Amino acid sequence: MKKRVVAVMLIAVMTTLLAVGCGEKNSNQKEENSTKTEDTQKELEKITVTEPVRGILWAPVYAAKELGYFEEEGLDVDITAIKSDIPSAPVMAGEAQIGLWGPEMVCKLVQDGQDIQLFYTCTDKYPYSFFLAKDIKSVADLKGTAVNAARSGGSPRAYVRSILRNAGLNADGDVTYVNMDNSAVLAALESGEIKATYASPELRAQLIDAGYEPTIDIYKPEVHKEIIGSETYEMYICYAKKSYIDENPETIQHFVNACYKAAQYLDKSSVDDIVKTLQEPFKEMSNLEQIVKECKDNEIWSPDGLFTDDGVKAINNMAIEAGLITEPVDRSALINETFVKKAAGQK
Numbered sequence: 188m189k190k191r192v193v194a195v196m197l198i199a200v201m202t203t204l205l206a207v208g209c210g211e212k213n214s215n216q217k218e219e220n221s222t223k224t225e226d227t228q229k230e231l232e233k234i235t236v237t238e239p240v241r242g243i244l245w246a247p248v249y250a251a252k253e254l255g256y257f258e259e260e261g262l263d264v265d266i267t268a269i270k271s272d273i274p275s276a277p278v279m280a281g282e283a284q285i286g287l288w289g290p291e292m293v294c295k296l297v298q299d300g301q302d303i304q305l306f307y308t309c310t311d312k313y314p315y316s317f318f319l320a321k322d323i324k325s326v327a328d329l330k331g332t333a334v335n336a337a338r339s340g341g342s343p344r345a346y347v348r349s350i351l352r353n354a355g356l357n358a359d360g361d362v363t364y365v366n367m368d369n370s371a372v373l374a375a376l377e378s379g380e381i382k383a384t385y386a387s388p389e390l391r392a393q394l395i396d397a398g399y400e401p402t403i404d405i406y407k408p409e410v411h412k413e414i415i416g417s418e419t420y421e422m423y424i425c426y427a428k429k430s431y432i433d434e435n436p437e438t439i440q441h442f443v444n445a446c447y448k449a450a451q452y453l454d455k456s457s458v459d460d461i462v463k464t465l466q467e468p469f470k471e472m473s474n475l476e477q478i479v480k481e482c483k484d485n486e487i488w489s490p491d492g493l494f495t496d497d498g499v500k501a502i503n504n505m506a507i508e509a510g511l512i513t514e515p516v517d518r519s520a521l522i523n524e525t526f527v528k529k530a531a532g533q534k
Contacts, residue, residue, distance in 0.1 A: 231263040232438060235283040236425075238266060239274035241468065243388060243478055244423040245287050246488055247309045249468045250461075251449035260441035266468075272338075278428060279303065284435075285427050285442060290502045290521075291342045293426055295511040297521050304429040305522045307443050308421035309450070311489040311498075313411060315343055316391050317350055317403035320382045326354035326402065329362055335372055335384035336364045342422065343385045345509035349414055350403055373397055388487065392477045406485040417501035421494050432523055440526050447492055447530035454490035458483055492527040494518075 238245065248266065251257050257264045269277060275296070277283040287309075296303045323329060329351065337343035348358040356362070367375060369390045375381045376399070383402075386394055391401065405411050412418050425446070432439050453461060458480045469475050482488055499522070503515035 230261065231258060232261055232441075233263040233265070234285060234438065234442070235277070236264055236266045236285045236287065237269045237274060237277050237283045238287040239269060239271075241268060242287075242423065243465070243469060243472070243475075243482065244314055244487065245309045246453055246461075246465060246482070247446045247450040247492070248287065248425070250453060250464055251445040253464050253467060254449060254452065256445035256448045257442070260445045262438070262441055262445065264442075275303070275426075278426070281428070281431075284431060284438070285425055288424060288426060289342050289422055290424050291345070291506040291509055291511055292340075293424070294503060294506040294516045294521060297516050298512045298514075302428045302430050303426060304432055304520075305424050305426045305494075306432060306439060306524070307425040307446055307492045307527050308423065308489050308494055309425070309446070309492070310423040310487055311419050311421060311495075312485065312487050313346070313405055313415045313420035313422055313501075314388055314487055315346055315385045316401040316405045317347070318376070318384050318386055318391075318394050318399050319402045320376050320379065321399070322379075323382050326350060326383070327356065329354075329383055330356055331361070332382035333363045333365050333380065335367045335375065335381050337385065338366045339364070340509050340511055342505055342509065345505050346414070347383075347385050349508065353414070369393075388478050388481055389472065389474075392474045392481065396474070396477075406481070415501050416504060417495075417497040419495045419498035420501050420505075421489065421498045422502075429523075436526075440529065443492065443526040443530045447527065450488065450490050450492060453483075453488050491531045493531060494522055494524065 236248065252264055252266065267283070274288060275286055275292070278286040279301070290305060293303055293305055319326070319329075334347060336347035344364065347364070351358045351362065365381060367381070367384075369387065372381070372384050372390055373393055376384065384390070386401070395401075403410060403414065405414065408418060427439065458476060461479050461483070462476050465475065465479070472478065499518050500515070503512070506512045507515070
């Protein structure tokens with residue numbers, strides 16, 4: 188009887204020790220896995236990207252974040268909107284590493300000797316169309332009216348001025364320019380407050396849904412070339428301080444690699460898949476599917492992030508027309524193409 192009791196006690200002790208050992212092993216394994224996860228998170232380089240506004244035309248950047256391509260490249264990217272007339276300020280002050288913007292103002296900063304450079308384009312085409320109010324028959328009839336043309340010195344204003352001049356109007360005195368948010372434009376057209384407007388893809392979709400027809404349809408290749416002077420125009424770009432690019436080439440390369448993969452995804456994927464990918468960053472956009480379809484159908488997004496000679500020439504011409512620069516900026520001073528060429532497999 189005593190032997191049985193001793194045996195039972197020994198089994199109980201061994202079971203307890205085994206359980207404790209397994210518990211310690213599982214606990215140690217959890218701690219080890221937790222440490223590995225923390226180490227992985229610590230390995231990601233955190234960078235801040237600033238945007239002047241949330242815009243579908245920078246889709247390769249947003250898609251790279253949503254698809255996890257930045258993380259694959261070792262980056263933790265935070266995209267922050269800067270509500271300011273000078274959206275480049277955080278980048279130039281070193282508070283952010285990369286900015287999203289248009290190339291015309293960068294031309295001005297480069298010509299002024301500022302420490303700034305482009306290194307990637309999200310789009311290949313000029314994206315703005317031009318609409319007239321329903322009671323206006325032609326662009327020539329806009330004399331004496333108000334036109335929505337963004338702020339002075341910007342590319343949209345230069346674009347509208349070109350359209351007015353082509354119609355025989357004095358772009359400096361025949362109309363009054365106003366700067367409106369997209370959300371206010373439709374109501375302003377309906378009320379007669381404005382008689383014409385330029386339109387981004389988002390606004391274009393809203394206006395067409397409301398029964399307006401584009402007077403200048405920039406999506407038509409022949410119209411694009413006539414108004415812009417080129418079949419390409421790399422407008423929605425990524426930039427950084429030139430000194431930051433020179434001092435952090437690996438970071439810029441990782442960022443461009445992720446954007447390039449996202450651009451390839453946008454180029455090859457269906458509208459439905461792209462809408463699902465971009466749903467979160469553009470959750471407030473009610474007509475996202477329509478806008479994505481227009482960008483896809485008209486090849487607005489760049490599939491490779493590369494700049495063309497004609498596009499750079501057109502950018503310089505637009506910047507001169509807007510009064511931002513007095514002469515063309517040299518391509519090599521304006522753009523660092525090293526990273527996008529490497530991402531695209533070019534030497």
